[in-house]
Amino acid sequence: MRFAGSKQAIWWSAVALILALVLWVLGGAIMPFLLGMAIAYFLDPVADRLERAGLSRVLAVVLITAIVVLALAAALVWLVPLLIRQGTQLVETAPAMIDRLQELVQRRFPQLLPDGGFIDTAIERGRETLAASMGMIVGTVMGSLNGVIGFVMVMVISPVVAFYMLLDWDRMVRRIDALLPRPHLDTLRGIFGQINDSISGFVRGQAVVILILAVFYSVGLAIVQLPFGIVIGVSAASLSFIPYVGTLLGGVMSIGVALFTFWGEPARIIAVAGIFVAGQMLEGNYLQPKIVGGHVGLHPVWLMLALSVFGTLFGFVGLLVAVPLGAALGVIVRYSVDRYKVSPLYTGAEAPAPVPTPTLVELVPRGTVAHRVESQQRTHREAIRDARIESARDEAAIIAIEAAEEDHAKVAVAEVEVKWPDAPPVMGTGQPNPRVRTWGGRTEDGTDPQEPEERRAPRTAAEMIEEGRKG
Numbered sequence: 001m002r003f004a005g006s007k008q009a010i011w012w013s014a015v016a017l018i019l020a021l022v023l024w025v026l027g028g029a030i031m032p033f034l035l036g037m038a039i040a041y042f043l044d045p046v047a048d049r050l051e052r053a054g055l056s057r058v059l060a061v062v063l064i065t066a067i068v069v070l071a072l073a074a075a076l077v078w079l080v081p082l083l084i085r086q087g088t089q090l091v092e093t094a095p096a097m098i099d100r101l102q103e104l105v106q107r108r109f110p111q112l113l114p115d116g117g118f119i120d121t122a123i124e125r126g127r128e129t130l131a132a133s134m135g136m137i138v139g140t141v142m143g144s145l146n147g148v149i150g151f152v153m154v155m156v157i158s159p160v161v162a163f164y165m166l167l168d169w170d171r172m173v174r175r176i177d178a179l180l181p182r183p184h185l186d187t188l189r190g191i192f193g194q195i196n197d198s199i200s201g202f203v204r205g206q207a208v209v210i211l212i213l214a215v216f217y218s219v220g221l222a223i224v225q226l227p228f229g230i231v232i233g234v235s236a237a238s239l240s241f242i243p244y245v246g247t248l249l250g251g252v253m254s255i256g257v258a259l260f261t262f263w264g265e266p267a268r269i270i271a272v273a274g275i276f277v278a279g280q281m282l283e284g285n286y287l288q289p290k291i292v293g294g295h296v297g298l299h300p301v302w303l304m305l306a307l308s309v310f311g312t313l314f315g316f317v318g319l320l321v322a323v324p325l326g327a328a329l330g331v332i333v334r335y336s337v338d339r340y341k342v343s344p345l346y347t348g349a350e351a352p353a354p355v356p357t358p359t360l361v362e363l364v365p366r367g368t369v370a371h372r373v374e375s376q377q378r379t380h381r382e383a384i385r386d387a388r389i390e391s392a393r394d395e396a397a398i399i400a401i402e403a404a405e406e407d408h409a410k411v412a413v414a415e416v417e418v419k420w421p422d423a424p425p426v427m428g429t430g431q432p433n434p435r436v437r438t439w440g441g442r443t444e445d446g447t448d449p450q451e452p453e454e455r456r457a458p459r460t461a462a463e464m465i466e467e468g469r470k471g
Contacts, residue, residue, distance in 0.1 A: 023314055023317065023318075023321070024313065024314055028315075028317065030317070031154065031316065031317045031320065032154045032156075032157035032158045032161065033157070033158075033161050034317065034320050034321060035154060035158040035161075035162075035320060036157065036158040036159070036160070036161025036162040036165060037161065037162075037165055038320065038324075039068070039158065039159075039162035039166075040161075040162045040165035040166040040169055041169075041199075041200075042200075042204055042207075043064050043068070043162070043166055044166060044169045044170075045200070046060075046064055047060045047061055047064055047166055047169075048170075050063065050064070057167065058167065061163060061166050061167045064166065065159065065162070065163050065166070068159070068162075069159055072155075072159075076155075082230060083230065083231050083234060086228045086230055086231040087228075087231045089227075089228065090228045090231060090232075093228075097256060097257065097260040100260050101256060101259055101260060174398050175398070177189075178394050178395065178398060182390075191331055191332065191335055194331045194334075194335075195324075195327055195328045195331045198327035198328075198330065198331060199323070199324050199327045201292070202292060202327075203323055203324075203327070205291045205292035206240075206241050206292055208291050209240060209241075209283065209287045209288065209291055209292065210237045210238060210240055210241070211237075212287060213233075213236070213237035213240050213246075213279055213282075213283060213287070214233055214234045214237035214238070216233075216237075216275075216279055216282065217229075217232070217233030217234075217236055217237055217250060217275065217276070217279055218230045218233035218234060219233075220233070220275040220278075220279075221233050221254060221272065221275060224258075224268050224271045224272055224275070225268075226254060226257060226258055226261065226268075226272055227257060227261055228257060229254070232250055232253050232254050232257070233250065235249070235250060235253075236249060236250020236251075236253075236254075236276070236279075237250075240283060241300060241303065242300045242303075242304065243300060244280070245300075247276050247279060247280040247283075250276055251273065251276040254272050254273075254275075254276065255269065255272055255273055258272040299330075302326060302330055303322075303323065303326055305326075306322040306323065306325065306326030306329070307319060307322045307323075307326075309322075310322035310325060310326075
């Protein structure tokens with residue numbers, strides 16, 4: 001059934017509204033599943049590369065899952081407690097550092113900070129606000145992280161969901177592609193392709209950049225023995241998706257701590273500043289061009305808006321879905337702008353007037369009208385049959401790909417067998433029957449099996465699946 005454009009818009013809007021309502025009501029319950037889906041999405045290219053290297057899909061997924069679980073366990077045991085401890089100490093020490101720096105500046109440059117002046121008053125108010133608010137922020141964050149049930153659900157369910165989704169990711173993508181509306185197939189594939197480029201190319205690349213910068217800043221600040229170096233380095237790297245903001249914020253924080261800690265040691269202070277200058281040069285000249293490259297990116301302002309809006313509406317779950325939804329909305333907005341630029345509303349060219357259909361009065365012999373009605377009905381039945389055959393061909397193509405993967409076949413050919421397409425449906429012979437023929441099945445070690453010729457004859461997909469279950 002082909003819907004009109006307005007009906008399709010209403011239908012898709014209703015779907016989006018239902019998804020938003022589910023996300024708002026069940027956000028906490030579905031968070032482990034969303035996190036597992038995100039992990040599977042970002043690790044699917046790694047699994048594909050391992051498959052091309054010769055590993056089976058199951059072995060590749062098991063290897064990736066083991067590495068990820070070990071990395072998460074190491075982070076929970078070592079990195080997270082260290083960040084929490086250093087962050088808490090930094091918040092507690094910040095007012096004293098501000099007082100110390102203010103005192104040093106007043107002593108060295110009294111003309112810059114006169115008593116009771118605007119800058120002096122602003123610093124004092126900022127110090128009081130920092131002391132009053134940072135404790136509340138840390139308490140809120142720690143309280144949200146200490147939800148035992150939620151924490152256990154995320155740490156237990158998410159890896160399991162990621163494992164199973166990573167195992168069947170390619171098959172799931174093919175099934176979703178087969179469900180796309182056929183009249184808009186090329187358009188939807190183009191839109192989803194751009195969304196995938198934005199998320200997989202830009203976001204995955206930016207995550208690698210953040211990881212590299214976090215290691216660079218943390219190790220560099222640890223070498224110069226700057227207090228709170230790891231939490232400052234990780235914070236600066238986490239904001240590097242906003243140009244210059246991460247470097248500027250991390251540089252100001254680290255130089256402030258260095259002035260408080262290493263006053264009278266200019267070499268260390270210069271070394272701290274040099275670390276962030278080198279990090280900015282590394283990011284701008286190498287990491288961004290080589291890793292992120294020319295993928296369809298997300299503007300930093302758009303990304304911050306998505307994080308703010310979805311985080312406000314849906315809480316922590318909103319922060320998880322903000323980036324992919326922001327990427328999707330960005331692609332849809334660009335597509336809408338492109339359509340608008342070729343529309344009569346933008347070009348000023350009026351749409352062609354509809355051609356009126358003339359009313360025909362025709363004198364025909366007896367029986368002609370009935371013959372035309374029967375011809376139209378036959379044409380309608382043929383159109384339905386052709387649509388069923390086309391759908392069966394798509395299904396057979398998917399089965400062929402899956403059969404080749406499961407049976408290690410050298411050749412898998414999809415075909416559609418239609419017997420007596422004009423027979424009545426009650427006879428059971430009017431429906432297309434997707435079949436798959438395979439030749440040259442191989443054993444697990446890649447050699448040709450020594451089997452009778454009839455065992456290697458073409459088989460249907462159902463027989464292959466049944467034999468796989470028996471084996």
